[in-house]
Amino acid sequence: MKKLFNVQWLTVLFLAMILAGCGTSVDTKNKDALQDTQQTEQTNYKVTDDRGVEIEFKEVPKTVVSLQPSNTEILFALGVGDKIVGATEYDTYPEEAQKIERVSDSVNFNSERIIALKPDVVIAYTIGDKDAMKSLEDAGIKVFVIKSAATFDDVYGDIEQIAAVMGVADKGNEVNEEIKAKLADVKTKVKEVKAPKNVYLEVSPKPDIYTAGSGTFQQEILDAANVKNIFSDLSSWAQVSEEDVIVKNPDVILTTVSYTEDPIGEILARDGWNTVTAVQNKAVQTLDTDISNRPGPRIGEAVELVAKAVYPELFK
Secondary structure: OOOOOOOOOOOOOOOOOOOOOOOOOOOHHHHHHHHHHHHHOOOOEEEEOOOOOEEEEOOOOOOEEEOOHHHHHHHHHOOOHHHEEEEEOOOOOOHHHHHOOEEEOOOOEOHHHHHHHOOOEEEEEOOOOOOOOHHHHHOOOOEEEEOOOOOHHHHHHHHHHHHHHOOOHHHHHHHHHHHHHHHHHHHHHHOOOOOOOEEEEEEEOOOOOEEEOEOOHHHHHHHHOOOEEOOOOOEOEEEOOHHHHHHHOOOEEEEOOOOOOOHHHHHHOOOOHHHOHHHHOOOEEEOOHHHHHOOOOOHHHHHHHHHHHHOHHHHO
16 A cells, blocks of 8 residues: 555543542542543644655644545545535535535635635645645645545555544544445456456547556556456556547447537547447447546445446346
8 A cells, every 4th residue: 555654642641530439429520620631631643644744633633624526525435524614616525515615626726715714734635846835834734745546555545544634543444445345346246257348438538639548547447347448558648649549449438528518429420430349339438527537435436337337237
C-alpha cells in the first residue's frame, strides 16, 4: 500500500475514585469535578500526509474543508461528512454534499473564504505548485495533503489516512473491507470469461480524443472487470487519433463523457467508424462519470459498471 501513516498517541491520564467500603458514596461535587477534568483532557496524535509532512492534532477535527470530490466521498463514507464546511463545485455525492458551501472548482480555491471558515483541517490535494497551500498554512490552518490515487491500494491508503485524521480508524478499516468485498463479488462473476472483450475507453471526445492507458486508475478498473484495454500499451492519459481506434477495432466502446448532448450518438455517427465492431453492434455505452472517474469508496461500483456494460449476461 502506498501510504503509511503514523499515529502517535501520547499518554492519557485516567483519574479514578476509589470507594472506601460498603455503603460509601462519592460526593456529588467531587464527581462533577472528575467529569469536568476528564472532558478537558486531550489526546495528541500525528498523521503523515502525502508530502511526508507530519501533522499534529491536539483533538479530532470538528470542521473540515475538502478540496477534492473523492475525499469528500471518503469523509461521508467514514460517517463524518457532517463536519465538512467547505467543498468543491463538483461534490455531488452523496446528496448531502450538494448543500455544502462551495469554496473551490477542484483546481482553484478561495483561500480568503476558507480562512474565514476557520476549519480545523483542510483535506487538500497535490498539485504542481508546491506553495499552493502556503496561504492557508500561513493563516494557521492545518493542511493535510492527499495525492490523487492511481491504484486501488492508493484508495485504501487514502481512506486509512483520512480515517486517522478524523479519529475513526476502525471505520476506515470497515469501509476498505466493504470495498474489497464488492470487488470480490464482481470478480467472481467475470472470472469465467475466457476471452476478454477488447474495450476502448474514451474520456475526451472529438476533436481531441483522449483515453486511459496503463498506470492509470481506470486501467485497474478495466483489469478488475476482466476486459482488455485496447490502449494498455500507452502510458497514462493519452491522446489518440480516430484512425488509431479504427485500427484497434474494439468490441465495446465505453465513454465517461457527460458534458456533450449525445455522446453515444456522436460516436456512432463518426465518419469511418462504421467498420468498427462496437459501432456495427451498437455496443457503445456511457459510464457514470463520477463513479468511474473518482478514486474513492465507490470503486467497487465502478468495476461493476464496466463489467455490466461489457458482460451484461453475467448480471441477469
